[in-house]
Amino acid sequence: MNAKTDKAKAIPTKQFFVSMLTRDISLADAILDLVDNCLDGALRLAAGAAVDYRKHWVKILLKEDSFTIEDNCGGIPRKTAINYAFKMGREAKDDRDAENETIGMYGVGMKRAIFKMGRDATVTTLHGNDGFRVPITSAWLDDKEWDELPIIDTVGSDRLGEAGTKVEVTALYPGVARHFVNKSFVNDLSTSIAEHFTMFLQRGLLIEVNGVSVAPVLVEVLVSEDEKGPTPFVFQQVIDDVEVSIAVGLNTGRGLPSDEDDGPSFEGDRSVATAGWTVFCNDRAVIVGDKSRLTGWGDGIPLYHYQFSIVTGIIEFRSKHAEKLPVTTTKRALDTSSDVWLQALVKMKEGMRIWITYTNRWKNHPRSDQTRHWEGTSPKPLRAVIETVSERAGATKSDGRIEYNPQKQKVVPLPEGHKPSSKRIVFSRPVEEIRSVSKFLFDSLDEAAGIVGDKCFDLALQDALKQQEAE
Known part of the structure; x- marks a missing residue:
């Protein structure tokens, strides 16, 4: 006689899933996630070739009663829409980005952003000549069943003008609507876009917020054209399929301390904002100008203060295996338990110590004496720094590893008459x-x-x- 076998339901309730999915991400980060999706589309459209970002644009419109983001980055293939794009999570067999350097891992970005903002949305897309839209309604959200979403062909004026995707969210939550008409929030969002997508903006990508184009925030360090001149600390190595690139140096001469005070004297630039550490993962800036223990300050290194406002560190993690990058699901926070991060942190501190020592030696000297050593330098982004410095005498190269220590090469400027400080060593033995x-x-x-x-x-x-x- 066979025993009766019952089955227990093991799927999440829709209300629980939606509320938990949006709880730990900010409104601004949810919007940045949608921009990330646009860039992923451009990568897929290029099919392995270099992306010409000058041909692409992303336009964001914030209103009291709606949110819209539209791009011309290739659109969503119908097969992808049917099988992957609207699922709440990524399938193991979804290998669309196996050869692309992106940071999307979990397949929740678009859905999470929509649920964060409102209760009604429409995703309209044009891929090649195939145009369609997918509505996500409040009725679907309220229904406890996980019914499939309709895919509706678009014709005439409903079709997009060129290949791309448009996401519209209506029935906004009251708090979201208030943010969208707040100038401070709009400005902060534009700044976040300028920082997070600076690499793409520098390559020609157009991003507009309410009709205003966003300019990139430049994160650079000074490099002398003379091999004997001031040069950043540089390190590059592949660790567990992740290429780690590091440069630590000074930012701009305008950030050098003035003769009159100990604070920064920057003339309209963002030297102080970008001082500290900026961390990139596959071209996206995860954090910009971090000055906390997160990036080593105060952990075997002095706590950050204005004396160090000229010190800038840039680190990038690149990999086609997004799950190996030290980044969380929000894409704007670091996974500091990651082994690749912990190994990189050792080299980050090594570079920091060089320039912290530099500021200590120069802090009681006139600014003019310091700046003359930097007259032949120019600011460069991370990749340009690596390319320039790796070809110099004194750069060590072996098994794909590159390292240049300016202190060992004696190209870190010293004040005139500087003598190394001394300490007395006293110990006893039998x-x-x-x-x-x-x-x-x-x-x-x-x-x-x-x-x-x-x-x-x-x-x-x-x-x-x-x-x-x-x-």
């Missing part, structure tokens, strides 16, 4: 041990203890310098 070392070093049992200790340090220093040269 007399018989000192006599044994004295006999070994000087062939005498009775050499003075201070001379024995001094000789031991000199020998250890010679070994240390040889090892540094070998590295």
Whole structure:
């Protein structure tokens, strides 16, 4: 006799899924997620070739009663819409981005953004000659069943003018509607776009917010054209299928401390804002100008203060395996437990120490004395820095690893008459041990203890310098 077998439902309720999906992401980050989707479309459209971002645009319109984002980045193929694009999560077999350097991993970005803003939305797309729209209604949200969404062909004026996608959200939540008519929120959103997508904007991508184009925030460090001039610390290595690139140096001469005070003297630029660490993952800036323990400040390194407003570090993680990047689902926060991040942090601190020491040595000297050392330098973004510095004498290259330490190459400017600071080393050892070392070093049992200790340090220093040269 067969026992009766019942089945327990194991799917999430729609109300729970939607509320939890949107809880931990800000409104601005949800909009940035939609811009990310536009850029992913441009990558897929290029089919492995280099993307000419000058041909692409993204337009965002915020109103009290609606949100719209539209692009010309290729649109959504019907097969993708049927099988993947509107699912609440990414299928394991969805390998559309296997050869693209993107940061999307979970397949929730578009849906999460829509649910964050309102209760009615329409996604209209044109891919090639195939145009259609997919409505997501409040009635569908309220229905406890996970019914399939309709795909409706578009004709005439309903079709988009060129291949791309348009997302419209209506029935906005009251708090969202208030944000959209708040000038401060619109300005902050534009700044976030300028920072997060700076690499794409610099390559010609047009992004508009309420009809105003967004200019990129430049994150750069100074590099001398002279090989003997000031040069950033540089490091590059592939770690677990992730290419890690680091540059640490000074930002702009306008950020150098003035003679009159200890604070920054920047003339309309963003030296102070971009000081600290900027972290890129596949061209997206995850964080910009971080000055906290997150990026090492105060952890074996001094806490950030205005003396360091000229110090800028840039690090980028690149990989076709998005799941290996040290970034969270919001794409605007770091996964600091990631092994690739922890390994990179060691080199980040190494570069920081060079320029923190630099600011300590120069802080009591006139600004004019400092700036003359930087007259032959120009600001460069991370990739240009790597390309320039990796070809210089003193750059070490082996097994795909590149490293340049400006301190070892003696190209970090020193104040005139600077002498290395000294510290007294005092320690005690048993007399018989000192006599044994004295006999070994000087062939005498009775050499003075201070001379024995001094000789031991000199020998250890010679070994240390040889090892540094070998590295």
